[in-house]
Amino acid sequence: MASPAAAAATAKSFHPSLSGKPGVMKLGTQNADDEVSLGLFAAFGLTSICSTLPSRKYDEKWSVDNLKALKERVEKHKINLDMVPLPLSSAYITKHEYPDIMKGNSPQRDRDIEDVCNIIRNISRAGIPSAKYNMSILGVVRTEPTIGRGGATLSTFNYAKGKQDPPLTEAGPVPADVYWERITYFLERVVPVAAEYKVKIACHPHDPGMPKGKGWRGVETVLGSFEGLKRFVSIKENPYHGLNFCQGTISEDLENPNKEIHEIIRYFGTRKKIFNVHFRNIKGKFLNFQEVLPDDGDVNFLECIKTYKEVGFDGMVMPDHVPHIPGDPRSQQAFAFSFGYIRACIQMVEGWNSESLARNA
Numbered sequence: 001m002a003s004p005a006a007a008a009a010t011a012k013s014f015h016p017s018l019s020g021k022p023g024v025m026k027l028g029t030q031n032a033d034d035e036v037s038l039g040l041f042a043a044f045g046l047t048s049i050c051s052t053l054p055s056r057k058y059d060e061k062w063s064v065d066n067l068k069a070l071k072e073r074v075e076k077h078k079i080n081l082d083m084v085p086l087p088l089s090s091a092y093i094t095k096h097e098y099p100d101i102m103k104g105n106s107p108q109r110d111r112d113i114e115d116v117c118n119i120i121r122n123i124s125r126a127g128i129p130s131a132k133y134n135m136s137i138l139g140v141v142r143t144e145p146t147i148g149r150g151g152a153t154l155s156t157f158n159y160a161k162g163k164q165d166p167p168l169t170e171a172g173p174v175p176a177d178v179y180w181e182r183i184t185y186f187l188e189r190v191v192p193v194a195a196e197y198k199v200k201i202a203c204h205p206h207d208p209g210m211p212k213g214k215g216w217r218g219v220e221t222v223l224g225s226f227e228g229l230k231r232f233v234s235i236k237e238n239p240y241h242g243l244n245f246c247q248g249t250i251s252e253d254l255e256n257p258n259k260e261i262h263e264i265i266r267y268f269g270t271r272k273k274i275f276n277v278h279f280r281n282i283k284g285k286f287l288n289f290q291e292v293l294p295d296d297g298d299v300n301f302l303e304c305i306k307t308y309k310e311v312g313f314d315g316m317v318m319p320d321h322v323p324h325i326p327g328d329p330r331s332q333q334a335f336a337f338s339f340g341y342i343r344a345c346i347q348m349v350e351g352w353n354s355e356s357l358a359r360n361a
Helices: 004-014 035-044 064-075 099-103 108-125 176-197 226-234 247-252 257-270 301-310 332-350 354-359
Strands: 048-050 080-085 130-133 156-158 200-203 241-246 274-278 281-285 288-292 316-318
Touching: 035 064, 035 332, 048 316, 064 080, 064 108, 080 274, 099 108, 099 176, 108 130, 108 176, 130 274, 176 200, 176 241, 200 274, 226 241, 226 257, 241 247, 241 257, 247 257, 247 274, 247 281, 247 288, 257 274, 257 301, 301 332, 316 332
Parallel strands: 048 080, 080 130, 130 200, 200 241, 241 274, 274 316
Antiparallel strands: 156 288, 281 288
C-alpha cells in the first residue's frame, strides 16, 4: 500500500486543482433545522445551512438570545448557520408577512422596515453572517402541474395557458416604475443597516419573469430578468447587498438556459453579488418550463459548478424546489438525491482533499 504522502502526491497529479484543503463551495440547504434533519444533513456532508423562519413578525423569537440558541443548536452538529430568512417571503401579497412594504403604504411600511432593520441588527449580534429575503407581490406563479420521469409531479409554468383571474391582485396595478420605487425605498433604508452591522442580505429574483410591459395580473416582475437584477444590485451599491442567486428562477427567464446562464453567473459572480445559490434545474425556457431533478433538466449542472469555481464563489449551493414523487410524500428522498448530486458536482470540480484521498488509497 502506498504511503499517505505518496498517495496524496499521486492524487494531485490527477487533480491539479487539489490544495490539500476542502473546496470552498459549501453544500447547504434551507428546508429544515430540527434535530433529526440536522443529523441527516451532517451525515450527508452538509457544512452550512439557512435556517427556517424564526417568526413571521419581529417578536421575541428574533431576540439575540434566541438567535444565539438557534446558532448553537445547529453548530452542535458541526454545521454552520450561514443564513436566516427575513420575514419577507415569496408568499402572495395577502399572505405576506409585511405586505405594506410592497404595497408602498406609508407610514406603515416605515414601521415594517424598521422591524426588518432591528432583525438585521439582532442577526449580527448573534454572529450570523447573512440573511435572505424576497421583494414579492405575486408569490411563485405556476400553472397546472405536469407529469415527469417515474410519474413525478412537476411544478410547471406555461404563460399561454395561465388564467390571470382576477385581472389584478389585491395590490392593484404595479407598473415597473412603481415597483422600482418601492424596491428603492426599501433598499435605501435597509442596505445601510446591513452594511453597518456587516450582515449580507440576499434577495431572491421574481419567480418567474413575465413579458416586459405585460407582467401578470397587473404586476410587472422587475426582478425577473438579467437586466432587472443588474439594476437591482446597482441600487445602494454595497458589498453587503446582493443576491440569493436562484439559478432555477434565472434559468426560467432565458431562451437558452444551458448556454446563457454562464454569462449571468460570471457577471454577478465576478462582482461578488452571489451570496448563495439555489441550484434547481428546469426543462424548457422563458414562459414555458417544468421544474425537475438536477440530472433531468436542460442545464448542465457540472458545467455550472465549474463557472462558480471560475468566479471564486465560496458560499452555499443548495437544492431549492424538487418534484413530488410517488412514495416520497415529504420529498425527503428527492432532496437526498439532490444533495448527493450537488455534492458530487462540487467534488468533481473542487477535488477531494488530499488527506481523504490518502486515507482511502
